Amino acid sequence: MIQKLIEKIKKTNAPIVVGLDPMMGYIPEHVQKKAFGEFGETLEGAAEAIWQFNKEIVDKTYDLIPAVKPQIAMYEQFGVPGLAAFKKTVDYCKEKGLVVIGDVKRGDIGSTSAAYAVAHLGKVKVGSKEYAPFDEDFMTINPYLGSDGVNPFLDVCREEKKGLFILVKTSNPSSGEFQDQLVDGRPLYELVGEKVAQWGEQCMGDDYSYVGAVVGATYPEMGKTLRRVMPKSYILVPGYGAQGGQGKDLVHFFNEDGLGAIVNSSRGIIAAYKQEAYARYGAENFGEASRAAVEDMVTDISRALAER
Numbered sequence: 001m002i003q004k005l006i007e008k009i010k011k012t013n014a015p016i017v018v019g020l021d022p023m024m025g026y027i028p029e030h031v032q033k034k035a036f037g038e039f040g041e042t043l044e045g046a047a048e049a050i051w052q053f054n055k056e057i058v059d060k061t062y063d064l065i066p067a068v069k070p071q072i073a074m075y076e077q078f079g080v081p082g083l084a085a086f087k088k089t090v091d092y093c094k095e096k097g098l099v100v101i102g103d104v105k106r107g108d109i110g111s112t113s114a115a116y117a118v119a120h121l122g123k124v125k126v127g128s129k130e131y132a133p134f135d136e137d138f139m140t141i142n143p144y145l146g147s148d149g150v151n152p153f154l155d156v157c158r159e160e161k162k163g164l165f166i167l168v169k170t171s172n173p174s175s176g177e178f179q180d181q182l183v184d185g186r187p188l189y190e191l192v193g194e195k196v197a198q199w200g201e202q203c204m205g206d207d208y209s210y211v212g213a214v215v216g217a218t219y220p221e222m223g224k225t226l227r228r229v230m231p232k233s234y235i236l237v238p239g240y241g242a243q244g245g246q247g248k249d250l251v252h253f254f255n256e257d258g259l260g261a262i263v264n265s266s267r268g269i270i271a272a273y274k275q276e277a278y279a280r281y282g283a284e285n286f287g288e289a290s291r292a293a294v295e296d297m298v299t300d301i302s303r304a305l306a307e308r
Protein backbone atom coordinates (compact mmCIF):
# COMPACT_ATOMS: atom_id res chain seq x y z
CA MET A 1 0.00 0.00 0.00
CA ILE A 2 2.91 2.38 0.61
CA GLN A 3 3.82 1.78 -3.04
CA LYS A 4 0.33 2.79 -4.15
CA LEU A 5 0.51 5.89 -1.96
CA ILE A 6 3.87 6.91 -3.43
CA GLU A 7 2.70 6.28 -7.00
CA LYS A 8 -0.41 8.39 -6.41
CA ILE A 9 1.64 11.20 -4.86
CA LYS A 10 3.94 11.22 -7.89
CA LYS A 11 1.04 11.10 -10.33
CA THR A 12 -0.91 13.94 -8.72
CA ASN A 13 2.20 15.89 -7.75
CA ALA A 14 0.40 16.57 -4.51
CA PRO A 15 1.85 15.26 -1.23
CA ILE A 16 -1.39 16.01 0.55
CA VAL A 17 -4.27 14.30 2.31
CA VAL A 18 -7.79 15.66 2.55
CA GLY A 19 -9.07 15.08 6.06
CA LEU A 20 -12.71 14.03 6.00
CA ASP A 21 -13.71 15.32 9.45
CA PRO A 22 -17.34 16.24 8.77
CA MET A 23 -18.44 18.14 11.88
CA MET A 24 -22.11 19.09 11.62
CA GLY A 25 -21.29 22.80 11.84
CA TYR A 26 -19.39 22.55 8.55
CA ILE A 27 -22.17 20.85 6.62
CA PRO A 28 -24.12 23.48 4.66
CA GLU A 29 -27.76 24.10 5.60
CA HIS A 30 -29.13 22.81 2.30
CA VAL A 31 -27.37 19.45 2.74
CA GLN A 32 -28.60 19.09 6.32
CA LYS A 33 -32.14 20.12 5.36
CA LYS A 34 -32.36 17.52 2.60
CA ALA A 35 -31.02 14.73 4.83
CA PHE A 36 -33.33 15.67 7.73
CA GLY A 37 -36.26 15.87 5.29
CA GLU A 38 -35.63 12.25 4.36
CA PHE A 39 -34.59 10.77 7.69
CA GLY A 40 -35.79 13.31 10.26
CA GLU A 41 -33.58 14.99 12.86
CA THR A 42 -32.20 11.60 13.85
CA LEU A 43 -28.82 9.88 13.98
CA GLU A 44 -29.70 8.47 10.56
CA GLY A 45 -30.39 12.00 9.30
CA ALA A 46 -27.02 13.21 10.60
CA ALA A 47 -25.26 10.22 9.02
CA GLU A 48 -26.94 10.91 5.66
CA ALA A 49 -25.87 14.58 5.82
CA ILE A 50 -22.28 13.50 6.55
CA TRP A 51 -22.28 11.04 3.67
CA GLN A 52 -23.73 13.52 1.14
CA PHE A 53 -21.24 16.19 2.28
CA ASN A 54 -18.28 13.81 1.95
CA LYS A 55 -19.41 12.52 -1.43
CA GLU A 56 -19.55 16.02 -2.89
CA ILE A 57 -16.08 16.89 -1.56
CA VAL A 58 -14.61 13.64 -2.85
CA ASP A 59 -16.28 14.07 -6.26
CA LYS A 60 -14.82 17.56 -6.58
CA THR A 61 -11.28 16.73 -5.43
CA TYR A 62 -10.40 13.08 -6.07
CA ASP A 63 -8.53 13.73 -9.32
CA LEU A 64 -6.18 16.19 -7.57
CA ILE A 65 -5.22 14.18 -4.51
CA PRO A 66 -3.65 10.85 -3.57
CA ALA A 67 -5.37 10.16 -0.26
CA VAL A 68 -8.05 10.98 2.27
CA LYS A 69 -8.09 10.65 6.05
CA PRO A 70 -11.54 10.16 7.55
CA GLN A 71 -11.39 10.83 11.31
CA ILE A 72 -13.65 8.23 12.92
CA ALA A 73 -14.66 10.36 15.94
CA MET A 74 -16.67 12.65 13.70
CA TYR A 75 -18.74 9.65 12.60
CA GLU A 76 -18.77 7.72 15.87
CA GLN A 77 -20.51 10.58 17.67
CA PHE A 78 -23.61 9.65 15.64
CA GLY A 79 -23.51 6.06 16.84
CA VAL A 80 -24.11 3.09 14.58
CA PRO A 81 -25.52 5.18 11.67
CA GLY A 82 -22.43 7.39 11.94
CA LEU A 83 -20.14 4.37 11.70
CA ALA A 84 -22.09 3.16 8.67
CA ALA A 85 -21.41 6.57 7.05
CA PHE A 86 -17.70 6.11 7.89
CA LYS A 87 -17.66 2.74 6.12
CA LYS A 88 -19.62 4.09 3.14
CA THR A 89 -17.07 6.92 2.88
CA VAL A 90 -14.12 4.49 3.03
CA ASP A 91 -15.61 2.32 0.28
CA TYR A 92 -16.50 5.25 -1.95
CA CYS A 93 -13.03 6.78 -1.68
CA LYS A 94 -11.45 3.44 -2.57
CA GLU A 95 -13.77 3.14 -5.57
CA LYS A 96 -12.45 6.54 -6.66
CA GLY A 97 -8.90 5.17 -6.48
CA LEU A 98 -7.89 7.09 -3.35
CA VAL A 99 -5.68 5.71 -0.59
CA VAL A 100 -7.67 5.73 2.66
CA ILE A 101 -6.00 6.47 5.98
CA GLY A 102 -8.39 5.54 8.77
CA ASP A 103 -7.69 8.04 11.52
CA VAL A 104 -8.76 5.81 14.40
CA LYS A 105 -5.80 6.17 16.81
CA ARG A 106 -6.05 2.71 18.36
CA GLY A 107 -3.62 0.85 20.63
CA ASP A 108 -4.10 -1.41 23.68
CA ILE A 109 -2.72 -4.61 25.19
CA GLY A 110 -1.76 -7.15 22.52
CA SER A 111 -4.97 -9.20 22.34
CA THR A 112 -7.11 -6.06 22.08
CA SER A 113 -4.79 -4.43 19.54
CA ALA A 114 -5.11 -7.59 17.44
CA ALA A 115 -8.89 -7.09 17.30
CA TYR A 116 -8.49 -3.42 16.35
CA ALA A 117 -6.01 -4.38 13.62
CA VAL A 118 -8.42 -6.95 12.20
CA ALA A 119 -11.32 -4.47 12.32
CA HIS A 120 -9.55 -1.74 10.39
CA LEU A 121 -6.90 -3.38 8.19
CA GLY A 122 -7.42 -7.13 8.29
CA LYS A 123 -10.03 -9.83 8.01
CA VAL A 124 -12.23 -11.34 10.68
CA LYS A 125 -13.34 -14.98 10.64
CA VAL A 126 -17.03 -15.82 11.01
CA GLY A 127 -17.43 -19.58 10.94
CA SER A 128 -15.92 -20.69 7.66
CA LYS A 129 -16.08 -17.22 6.12
CA GLU A 130 -13.81 -14.17 6.27
CA TYR A 131 -14.76 -10.50 6.10
CA ALA A 132 -12.79 -7.25 5.88
CA PRO A 133 -14.89 -5.10 8.24
CA PHE A 134 -13.72 -1.51 7.66
CA ASP A 135 -10.92 -2.23 5.19
CA GLU A 136 -8.94 1.02 5.22
CA ASP A 137 -5.46 1.08 3.61
CA PHE A 138 -3.64 2.65 6.58
CA MET A 139 -4.67 3.35 10.15
CA THR A 140 -3.29 5.64 12.83
CA ILE A 141 -2.19 4.07 16.10
CA ASN A 142 -1.04 5.22 19.52
CA PRO A 143 2.17 3.49 20.68
CA TYR A 144 1.92 4.39 24.38
CA LEU A 145 1.53 0.75 25.45
CA GLY A 146 4.84 -0.30 23.88
CA SER A 147 5.89 -3.09 21.50
CA ASP A 148 3.43 -5.77 22.53
CA GLY A 149 0.62 -3.31 21.89
CA VAL A 150 2.04 -2.44 18.45
CA ASN A 151 3.14 -5.89 17.18
CA PRO A 152 -0.40 -7.12 16.33
CA PHE A 153 -0.78 -4.13 13.99
CA LEU A 154 2.59 -4.92 12.36
CA ASP A 155 1.53 -8.56 11.86
CA VAL A 156 -1.67 -7.58 10.06
CA CYS A 157 0.21 -5.00 7.97
CA ARG A 158 2.67 -7.64 6.79
CA GLU A 159 -0.14 -10.07 5.95
CA GLU A 160 -2.29 -7.55 4.14
CA LYS A 161 0.44 -5.24 2.78
CA LYS A 162 -1.28 -2.34 4.51
CA GLY A 163 0.22 0.41 6.61
CA LEU A 164 0.32 2.41 9.83
CA PHE A 165 0.95 5.94 10.92
CA ILE A 166 2.17 5.88 14.53
CA LEU A 167 1.82 8.98 16.73
CA VAL A 168 5.31 10.36 17.45
CA LYS A 169 4.95 14.11 18.02
CA THR A 170 1.41 15.42 17.85
CA SER A 171 0.38 18.85 16.61
CA ASN A 172 -1.65 20.03 19.63
CA PRO A 173 -0.49 22.72 22.08
CA SER A 174 -0.11 20.32 25.06
CA SER A 175 1.76 17.63 23.13
CA GLY A 176 4.98 18.52 24.92
CA GLU A 177 3.57 17.70 28.34
CA PHE A 178 4.62 14.06 27.94
CA GLN A 179 6.17 13.83 24.48
CA ASP A 180 8.96 16.39 25.13
CA GLN A 181 9.97 14.97 28.54
CA LEU A 182 13.65 14.10 28.62
CA VAL A 183 14.56 10.46 29.10
CA ASP A 184 18.31 9.98 29.58
CA GLY A 185 18.73 13.47 28.16
CA ARG A 186 16.68 12.89 25.02
CA PRO A 187 13.07 13.86 24.36
CA LEU A 188 10.56 11.03 24.47
CA TYR A 189 9.30 11.79 20.94
CA GLU A 190 12.79 11.06 19.60
CA LEU A 191 12.88 7.67 21.34
CA VAL A 192 9.43 6.88 19.95
CA GLY A 193 10.70 7.95 16.50
CA GLU A 194 13.61 5.52 16.82
CA LYS A 195 11.22 2.76 17.74
CA VAL A 196 9.04 3.59 14.71
CA ALA A 197 12.15 3.28 12.50
CA GLN A 198 12.87 -0.16 14.04
CA TRP A 199 9.28 -1.36 13.66
CA GLY A 200 9.39 -0.04 10.10
CA GLU A 201 12.41 -2.18 9.20
CA GLN A 202 10.19 -5.23 9.61
CA CYS A 203 7.74 -3.85 7.05
CA MET A 204 9.75 -2.47 4.14
CA GLY A 205 8.33 -1.62 0.72
CA ASP A 206 10.83 -0.77 -2.07
CA ASP A 207 12.25 2.49 -0.69
CA TYR A 208 9.94 3.32 2.18
CA SER A 209 8.48 1.31 5.00
CA TYR A 210 4.75 0.89 5.27
CA VAL A 211 5.07 1.86 8.90
CA GLY A 212 5.00 5.64 9.05
CA ALA A 213 4.79 8.29 11.75
CA VAL A 214 2.58 11.24 12.66
CA VAL A 215 4.45 14.48 13.35
CA GLY A 216 2.58 17.78 13.61
CA ALA A 217 3.23 20.63 11.17
CA THR A 218 3.17 22.94 14.17
CA TYR A 219 6.60 21.66 15.35
CA PRO A 220 8.85 22.13 12.28
CA GLU A 221 12.18 21.93 14.17
CA MET A 222 11.22 18.62 15.73
CA GLY A 223 10.08 17.48 12.30
CA LYS A 224 13.58 18.16 11.01
CA THR A 225 15.14 15.96 13.70
CA LEU A 226 12.55 13.23 13.29
CA ARG A 227 13.08 13.16 9.51
CA ARG A 228 16.69 12.13 10.24
CA VAL A 229 15.71 9.64 12.94
CA MET A 230 13.22 7.81 10.66
CA PRO A 231 14.64 8.15 7.12
CA LYS A 232 12.56 5.30 5.67
CA SER A 233 9.27 6.18 7.32
CA TYR A 234 6.61 8.25 5.64
CA ILE A 235 5.53 11.12 7.89
CA LEU A 236 1.87 12.09 8.03
CA VAL A 237 1.89 15.79 8.90
CA PRO A 238 -1.35 17.18 10.36
CA GLY A 239 -1.70 20.77 11.51
CA TYR A 240 -1.62 22.54 8.15
CA GLY A 241 -4.19 25.33 7.72
CA ALA A 242 -6.65 25.47 10.61
CA GLN A 243 -3.91 24.79 13.22
CA GLY A 244 -1.54 27.33 11.67
CA GLY A 245 0.94 25.20 9.68
CA GLN A 246 2.10 26.63 6.33
CA GLY A 247 4.10 25.32 3.37
CA LYS A 248 7.32 26.93 4.57
CA ASP A 249 7.10 25.04 7.88
CA LEU A 250 6.93 21.71 6.12
CA VAL A 251 9.97 21.47 3.92
CA HIS A 252 12.09 19.61 6.47
CA PHE A 253 9.52 16.87 6.80
CA PHE A 254 10.40 15.81 3.24
CA ASN A 255 13.45 13.84 2.13
CA GLU A 256 15.80 15.03 -0.59
CA ASP A 257 13.88 12.87 -3.09
CA GLY A 258 10.86 15.14 -2.53
CA LEU A 259 9.04 12.19 -0.93
CA GLY A 260 8.67 11.00 2.64
CA ALA A 261 5.86 13.24 3.84
CA ILE A 262 2.17 13.71 3.26
CA VAL A 263 0.44 16.77 4.66
CA ASN A 264 -3.12 16.67 5.99
CA SER A 265 -5.64 19.45 6.05
CA SER A 266 -9.18 18.79 7.24
CA ARG A 267 -11.13 21.95 8.16
CA GLY A 268 -9.01 24.05 5.80
CA ILE A 269 -10.33 22.03 2.87
CA ILE A 270 -13.76 20.72 3.80
CA ALA A 271 -14.95 24.00 5.32
CA ALA A 272 -13.18 26.20 2.77
CA TYR A 273 -16.48 27.80 1.70
CA LYS A 274 -16.70 29.39 5.17
CA GLN A 275 -13.35 31.15 4.76
CA GLU A 276 -13.12 34.65 3.38
CA ALA A 277 -10.72 33.55 0.63
CA TYR A 278 -13.32 31.17 -0.83
CA ALA A 279 -16.54 32.92 0.22
CA ARG A 280 -17.26 33.75 -3.44
CA TYR A 281 -18.26 30.12 -4.01
CA GLY A 282 -21.09 30.26 -1.46
CA ALA A 283 -22.42 27.34 0.57
CA GLU A 284 -24.21 25.89 -2.49
CA ASN A 285 -20.84 25.32 -4.18
CA PHE A 286 -18.90 24.08 -1.15
CA GLY A 287 -17.30 21.30 -3.20
CA GLU A 288 -15.85 23.81 -5.66
CA ALA A 289 -14.49 25.85 -2.75
CA SER A 290 -12.78 22.69 -1.42
CA ARG A 291 -11.27 22.06 -4.84
CA ALA A 292 -9.85 25.59 -4.94
CA ALA A 293 -8.45 25.14 -1.41
CA VAL A 294 -6.76 21.89 -2.47
CA GLU A 295 -5.19 23.64 -5.47
CA ASP A 296 -3.91 26.47 -3.25
CA MET A 297 -2.50 24.03 -0.68
CA VAL A 298 -0.65 22.09 -3.38
CA THR A 299 0.77 25.33 -4.82
CA ASP A 300 1.88 26.51 -1.37
CA ILE A 301 3.70 23.26 -0.57
CA SER A 302 5.22 22.85 -4.06
CA ARG A 303 6.53 26.41 -3.98
CA ALA A 304 8.08 25.93 -0.55
CA LEU A 305 9.75 22.69 -1.67
CA ALA A 306 11.08 24.31 -4.86
CA GLU A 307 12.58 27.18 -2.86
CA ARG A 308 14.30 25.11 -0.16
Ligand SMILES: O=C(O)c1cc(=O)[nH]c(=O)n1[C@@H]1O[C@H](COP(=O)(O)O)[C@@H](O)[C@H]1O
Nearest residue numbers: 071140170171214216238242243265266267
Ligand atom coordinates in the same frame (compact mmCIF):
# COMPACT_ATOMS: atom_id res chain seq x y z
O1 LIG B 1 -3.35 11.60 13.69
C1 LIG B 1 -3.75 12.67 13.23
O2 LIG B 1 -4.18 12.74 12.08
C2 LIG B 1 -3.56 13.89 14.03
C3 LIG B 1 -2.44 13.93 14.82
C4 LIG B 1 -2.04 15.16 15.37
O3 LIG B 1 -1.00 15.27 15.99
N1 LIG B 1 -2.82 16.25 15.16
C5 LIG B 1 -3.98 16.21 14.43
O4 LIG B 1 -4.60 17.26 14.25
N2 LIG B 1 -4.40 15.01 13.91
C6 LIG B 1 -5.69 14.93 13.19
O5 LIG B 1 -5.59 15.70 11.98
C7 LIG B 1 -6.80 16.40 11.73
C8 LIG B 1 -6.51 17.89 11.75
O6 LIG B 1 -7.63 18.62 11.37
P1 LIG B 1 -7.54 20.16 10.92
O7 LIG B 1 -6.86 20.89 12.03
O8 LIG B 1 -8.98 20.54 10.75
O9 LIG B 1 -6.77 20.20 9.63
C9 LIG B 1 -7.79 15.92 12.78
O10 LIG B 1 -8.48 14.81 12.23
C10 LIG B 1 -6.92 15.45 13.93
O11 LIG B 1 -7.53 14.42 14.66
